[in-house]
Amino acid sequence: MGLDAVEIVMDVEDHFGISIQNTEAERVRTVGDLVALIQSRIEAAHLATCPTLKSFLCLRSTVRKLTSDETLRIRTGTRVVDVMNRSQRRRLWTQLDDILGTAPPGLRRPPTLRKLLALLVLTAIVIAIVAAVAIDVAILPLTLALAAIVTLVLHVITVPFRIYPPDTLSTFGGLARRIAGVTVATKQLHLGSVDAILDELRPIVVDTLGVDSSEVVLNARFVEDLGMG
Numbered sequence: 001m002g003l004d005a006v007e008i009v010m011d012v013e014d015h016f017g018i019s020i021q022n023t024e025a026e027r028v029r030t031v032g033d034l035v036a037l038i039q040s041r042i043e044a045a046h047l048a049t050c051p052t053l054k055s056f057l058c059l060r061s062t063v064r065k066l067t068s069d070e071t072l073r074i075r076t077g078t079r080v081v082d083v084m085n086r087s088q089r090r091r092l093w094t095q096l097d098d099i100l101g102t103a104p105p106g107l108r109r110p111p112t113l114r115k116l117l118a119l120l121v122l123t124a125i126v127i128a129i130v131a132a133v134a135i136d137v138a139i140l141p142l143t144l145a146l147a148a149i150v151t152l153v154l155h156v157i158t159v160p161f162r163i164y165p166p167d168t169l170s171t172f173g174g175l176a177r178r179i180a181g182v183t184v185a186t187k188q189l190h191l192g193s194v195d196a197i198l199d200e201l202r203p204i205v206v207d208t209l210g211v212d213s214s215e216v217v218l219n220a221r222f223v224e225d226l227g228m229g
């Protein structure tokens with residue numbers, strides 16, 4: 001390989017965090033060949049690491065910081081409510097929003113309170129209907145509106161009790177799988193895009209060979225078209 005080729009390979013390895021063998025580099029003839037090689041290396045490195053395990057270890061570190069207990073023992077089956085108080089759970093859910101890039105399913109009220117709320121809402125509706133029938137059917141919209149207001153008030157005043165994770169995220173294993181699922185989907189979308197890799201590769205080629213960025217296209221040949229020495 002010439003000096004230009006060596007410099008490009010070294011820059012690519014540093015930029016993408018991959019390793020390219022000399023025999024592989026010697027087979028690269030076009031920009032598209034190099035993009036395909038980079039993509040295969042990134043995908044291989046990604047598949048070599050279990051995303052769920054990586055997510056669990058990251059999650060465990062976060063929980064230990066939130067609880068100020070660096071020796072806290074957490075397993076995949078450990079329930080969130082068993083090791084974190086309500087304040088810590090809320091802070092964890094705020095951080096999950098940043099990790100996932102989208103709001104996770106919100107914390108819920110205790111099961112007993114949810115059942116009580118459902119019963120109270122149903123009772124309010126029944127009372128509204130019975131009152132309208134007993135007094136005047138014409139006031140039914142008014143009584144139902146009052147029942148709706150009561151329902152809204154009940155939900156608002158019980159917001160502070162939303163401290164329990166939903167069933168699918170009640171354990172740290174469930175949380176890790178959720179984080180891993182979102183992370184893998186995001187990475188696969190990125191890795192599947194040849195254009196994304198080409199966009200990151202283009203400045204390296206331009207800087208090394210001194211060519212115009214418009215010349216760095218997939219079918220461009222390094223030696224014949226880009227003048228690589």
